[in-house]
Amino acid sequence: MPLHNDCQGRSRKVVIRKLPQLGTMVVSTVGPSSWTAHRWLSRYASVCCVLLLFTTISLTSFRKRMGASTIALSIGKENDVHGHHLLPEEEKFYKTTWPPLQRTLCSEGAPNLLLGTTLFRLAREEVFSNLTNSTFAPTRPVDLEKLVVLSDGKPSNLMSKFYAGDFGASIFHGMNAEGKPFVTLYAKIWKCGNNQIRWMEKKLFKHFNGTYDERPLWKALSNYLPKIYEHTNMTPACIYTAVRDPISHFLSGYNEVEVRQLGEYNNQSSSDFPSNAKPAPYHVFVPYSSESPMLRKKRFQAFVEDLLLEERVFSAHWIYSHFFSMSRILTILAKYSTKLTSYIPELNNITSTWPDFMANTCPNFPARDAIPKMTIQGQHRSSNDRLGLYEAAKEVWGEAGPISRSLCLIHAFDYACYKDLPDRIPILCQSVYQHHAETIIGYGKDHQLRYNKGENKPPPWAR
Numbered sequence: 001m002p003l004h005n006d007c008q009g010r011s012r013k014v015v016i017r018k019l020p021q022l023g024t025m026v027v028s029t030v031g032p033s034s035w036t037a038h039r040w041l042s043r044y045a046s047v048c049c050v051l052l053l054f055t056t057i058s059l060t061s062f063r064k065r066m067g068a069s070t071i072a073l074s075i076g077k078e079n080d081v082h083g084h085h086l087l088p089e090e091e092k093f094y095k096t097t098w099p100p101l102q103r104t105l106c107s108e109g110a111p112n113l114l115l116g117t118t119l120f121r122l123a124r125e126e127v128f129s130n131l132t133n134s135t136f137a138p139t140r141p142v143d144l145e146k147l148v149v150l151s152d153g154k155p156s157n158l159m160s161k162f163y164a165g166d167f168g169a170s171i172f173h174g175m176n177a178e179g180k181p182f183v184t185l186y187a188k189i190w191k192c193g194n195n196q197i198r199w200m201e202k203k204l205f206k207h208f209n210g211t212y213d214e215r216p217l218w219k220a221l222s223n224y225l226p227k228i229y230e231h232t233n234m235t236p237a238c239i240y241t242a243v244r245d246p247i248s249h250f251l252s253g254y255n256e257v258e259v260r261q262l263g264e265y266n267n268q269s270s271s272d273f274p275s276n277a278k279p280a281p282y283h284v285f286v287p288y289s290s291e292s293p294m295l296r297k298k299r300f301q302a303f304v305e306d307l308l309l310e311e312r313v314f315s316a317h318w319i320y321s322h323f324f325s326m327s328r329i330l331t332i333l334a335k336y337s338t339k340l341t342s343y344i345p346e347l348n349n350i351t352s353t354w355p356d357f358m359a360n361t362c363p364n365f366p367a368r369d370a371i372p373k374m375t376i377q378g379q380h381r382s383s384n385d386r387l388g389l390y391e392a393a394k395e396v397w398g399e400a401g402p403i404s405r406s407l408c409l410i411h412a413f414d415y416a417c418y419k420d421l422p423d424r425i426p427i428l429c430q431s432v433y434q435h436h437a438e439t440i441i442g443y444g445k446d447h448q449l450r451y452n453k454g455e456n457k458p459p460p461w462a463r
Contacts, residue, residue: 093430104444105416110334114447116155123406124308136401139302158315162324164331169220174210182364183237187329191252193347199377221336238362242344246414253323255390277317282306296392327417334451345420408432
């Protein structure tokens, strides 16, 4: 039996056996019992060393990850009201620039209309001063110095209607399961789920055998002001509305007007454009093209330019109010010394959001489990975007050029007055507001609109 030395110089016997069944040679080693014990201890120590090394590496990696997370959180540790992490420049904007600007734009919960002319003027400068950049050049030359607006500080007729007005209202009276009455007043905003919300209201009032009525907002407010209920046992009306991102609302409103004017398939004979509504200049200036995406984008650009130039045709018919500011209803409420009870800040999942909101917001409203299931109803044809104009408008907005910057300015009231929008102010608009903050705040300090308290007559623009 031969002897062999191991790697440490110790001798061991090598035994060679033959397994007759398989005809296989098997080599095994035989050594002293002390060596066997030492060998197992050595293997155990090796395993422990490997485990210790693995643990050390894992701990080191974990510490590095935690360090990176701590650094990231220290950079963007501030969150907005919806829990979104803010970039450093956003954090600076929301802490420094936005608070005084927001107070100037919407100090009493409604637009400071005296700033409307300033916002439109700055928006015009953004668009019509870019004559050297062919990419973003306006569709027509305009001499800003010769552009005449009312010089006495009052807004034009178009601007008054763009920033102050009425989309209508619906009033719902009902009784909950406990026999307690409730009253809701929905201040409509077109292109903000209006058809869907009215459909759900009607379904609910039939379910509870209530009463339902629709009328102008100012007329509804004259009968449902909170002070009317001060000395009675009646439940005050729950005044609410639904909103969405201001730019998204504007683009959707533009598309609605286009579909009604052109027809869903560019067939004017089947359009919903009223015969007494005059076409705006852009309708003729940049004809619709189903073949050219570029011309569709130019058409939207020309439309925005018409608006900034305060074309009177936009104030001559209700059809154009689809793209008017969402905060215009707040001026009516302020005129009657009242405010919204609350509002739905987005339209996502409205069939479930609306019942939850109503049950949690409005006094004596039926419990959530008593409200029947709601389904999607009343969608406008324009949502199909068969003309491609909605997409064209979105593309122009996405370019972040002068047109986009101008839209930020004319929608500053919406962003200032509706504070709970789930989508933050777009980064582009933040930079625009940062750039013009000094001008807006400077003018707003000396020109703050004070709404007449307790005046129940309808404002001039709602008569």
